[in-house]
Amino acid sequence: MPRAKAESSRSKPSTSTHVPRPRPVRPAKVESAIRKAFEKVRKLSLAHPGVYEKEAWSEATFRVEKGKMFLMFADNHHDDGRVAFWCMATPDAREAWLALDDERFFVPPYVGPSGWVGVRLEGDVPWDLVEDVIAEGARLAAPKSKPRTRPR
Numbered sequence: 001m002p003r004a005k006a007e008s009s010r011s012k013p014s015t016s017t018h019v020p021r022p023r024p025v026r027p028a029k030v031e032s033a034i035r036k037a038f039e040k041v042r043k044l045s046l047a048h049p050g051v052y053e054k055e056a057w058s059e060a061t062f063r064v065e066k067g068k069m070f071l072m073f074a075d076n077h078h079d080d081g082r083v084a085f086w087c088m089a090t091p092d093a094r095e096a097w098l099a100l101d102d103e104r105f106f107v108p109p110y111v112g113p114s115g116w117v118g119v120r121l122e123g124d125v126p127w128d129l130v131e132d133v134i135a136e137g138a139r140l141a142a143p144k145s146k147p148r149t150r151p152r
Contacts, residue, residue: 034083037121038073041085044131045071048138063141070141071134074108074118082120084108087137089117097133104129 038060045051045062054061062071070088074080086108089097094117097105104126108118119133 034075034121037083037125038075040125040127041071041073041121041130041134044134045138048135048142050142051138062138064138065143068141068143070137072111082118083122084118084120086111086116086118087133088140089115089133089136090140091115093117093133093136097129100129101126 042053042060042062046053048064050065051062052064054063054067056069056072059075060073061069063069072086074082074084074086076082084106088111094105094107094115097117097119098107104120106118106120108116112118117133119130121130
């Protein structure tokens with residue numbers, strides 16, 4: 001995924017010290033499709049309250065207040081050949097998505113044991129399901145509101 005970011009007040013600068021990974025050489029048509037998929041994921045992520053984008057590990061990540069990450073874009077992460085994103089999920093939701101389509105959904109490295117789910121963005125993407133996955137991740141990462149106390 002190209003590293004250029006759209007100007008946004010909801011974007012924070014990268015603090016990453018990682019050297020950017022080289023991306024595979026792909027036809028312009030494929031690069032265009034990847035960019036469109038990324039922009040759709042970005043739009044769906046930033047639609048949630050308190051969400052902002054920050055680059056980390058040479059990839060776009062999406063976080064909520066206080067920096068809790070709930071989604072990471074993954075373009076050929078460690079040469080796995082996938083264009084996908086990884087998103088926070090409950091174990092039950094992840095298992096349901098894996099049972100629904102084990103080609104589209106997968107257990108991502110590193111964060112998978114914590115319940116995260118990976119979603120491939122190649123081919124005919126089921127955007128309604130993608131929207132549900134992103135909404136679940138944003139909900140899980142959102143700061144818990146404190147219960148109001150009644151005045152006596």
